[in-house]
Amino acid sequence: MRIAYCDCFSGISGDMFLAALVDAGMPLTELQQGIAMLHLPEKVELTLKETHKGPLRASQLQVQVGPGEHHRHPTDIRELIEGSDLSARVKHDSQKVFDLLAQAEARVHGVPADEIHFHEVGATDSIVDIVGAALGLEYLGIDRLYASPLPYGSGQVKTQHGVLPLPAPATLEIARLVHIPLLPMDASHELVTPTGAAILGALATFEQPSLIVTGLGVGAGKRDLAWPNVLRLMVGEVAAGDGSPHILIETNIDDMNPQLYGYVMNRLFEAGALDVYMTPVYMKKNRPGTVLAVIARQSDEQRLAHLILEETTTLGLRVQPMRRYEAERRMTTVSTAYGDVPLKLKILDGAIVQAVPEYDACVRLAGERQVALSAVYGAAMLAAGELLRSAQHTRHM
Numbered sequence: 001m002r003i004a005y006c007d008c009f010s011g012i013s014g015d016m017f018l019a020a021l022v023d024a025g026m027p028l029t030e031l032q033q034g035i036a037m038l039h040l041p042e043k044v045e046l047t048l049k050e051t052h053k054g055p056l057r058a059s060q061l062q063v064q065v066g067p068g069e070h071h072r073h074p075t076d077i078r079e080l081i082e083g084s085d086l087s088a089r090v091k092h093d094s095q096k097v098f099d100l101l102a103q104a105e106a107r108v109h110g111v112p113a114d115e116i117h118f119h120e121v122g123a124t125d126s127i128v129d130i131v132g133a134a135l136g137l138e139y140l141g142i143d144r145l146y147a148s149p150l151p152y153g154s155g156q157v158k159t160q161h162g163v164l165p166l167p168a169p170a171t172l173e174i175a176r177l178v179h180i181p182l183l184p185m186d187a188s189h190e191l192v193t194p195t196g197a198a199i200l201g202a203l204a205t206f207e208q209p210s211l212i213v214t215g216l217g218v219g220a221g222k223r224d225l226a227w228p229n230v231l232r233l234m235v236g237e238v239a240a241g242d243g244s245p246h247i248l249i250e251t252n253i254d255d256m257n258p259q260l261y262g263y264v265m266n267r268l269f270e271a272g273a274l275d276v277y278m279t280p281v282y283m284k285k286n287r288p289g290t291v292l293a294v295i296a297r298q299s300d301e302q303r304l305a306h307l308i309l310e311e312t313t314t315l316g317l318r319v320q321p322m323r324r325y326e327a328e329r330r331m332t333t334v335s336t337a338y339g340d341v342p343l344k345l346k347i348l349d350g351a352i353v354q355a356v357p358e359y360d361a362c363v364r365l366a367g368e369r370q371v372a373l374s375a376v377y378g379a380a381m382l383a384a385g386e387l388l389r390s391a392q393h394t395r396h397m
Helices: 014-023 029-036 074-084 088-109 124-139 169-176 193-204 258-270 296-312 359-369 374-396
Strands: 002-007 044-053 054-063 144-147 150-152 154-161 164-166 182-184 210-221 230-237 246-253 275-280 288-297 319-320 327-338 339-346 351-357
Touching: 002 164, 014 029, 014 054, 014 150, 014 193, 014 210, 014 230, 029 044, 029 124, 044 074, 044 124, 054 124, 074 088, 088 169, 088 193, 088 327, 088 339, 088 359, 124 193, 144 193, 169 193, 182 275, 246 296, 258 275, 258 288, 258 296, 288 296, 327 374, 339 359, 339 374, 351 359, 351 374, 359 374
Parallel strands: 002 144, 054 210, 150 182
Antiparallel strands: 002 230, 044 054, 154 164, 210 230, 246 288, 246 319, 275 288, 327 339, 339 351
């Protein structure tokens, strides 16, 4: 499995993350071509230069935007992404980041999410940062993104809403929404921007993985600080069954409205659960009940246990350590007559042995094209079969 780890000791912004992706191996031309697929009415120019932050070499990305519409509503951005020529994975990841930003901004300003008029985060350079981040993760083949805790200090920052306290309200709200771990730091400058927080909040898991480093990208921040103001992106491979501790959380429930289980399941997945399943059972006094089971990383135990106690009628939980073996997984995209569909590849001993279309992407395409879901899924399976045959042929050559 190919993973990446963000070392955010000096914080993160959208342009720092994007510079680190390019420094780690994504060609600037690929990034420019991907941004061009958005068909933005304003001209966008990207330049990359090598710089130094203290004693460390780093790459610094500059986004120059020509005249045009620089502030958009969430619906404008959604239409921009969906109407682009970007892959299904890039569209999904980009929209996930913007949805988190909209939710945070809505809470901060006390208005519905769809009525938010983005300023800083809706500006063209932020759109480039977010879509560019999704493009870079896809290009580098990153299956899973990890991140360190984020630093926070104090002070003030000037925005189009006026002078605001640090951490910026939207940044702090994002941290609250997705439970980003924060570390105090003696700094009076903005270290984590809302865009940077949203990219990691939507796409990363906040833990330190075991990995074999095969690539490294260093992205520079704009400000010169008393320490090297850089973001380090470590790219590497992790072996299947890497020894990361996992747990099984279970509870028996016999007095909860069954309509609530779907909501609880969604909340658990959002909070980091690896798998959630429910088993019908008969409990004391022959009452029909349900065993709610959650497989998760040990580091997520407290958050998930609290969520179950909060959202269900149970009074207690059982937690057991467990061993877990995993096949390597990668994502790719295939083209069909209905549009691009992401595939999840199952890999054993370095060989692709299975390719499965992403269900949600097939549902979305079926709705957009007004065709049966089975037609879209069938077309994706045919393309997956071709990919498997080609991979097997190449392996045996």
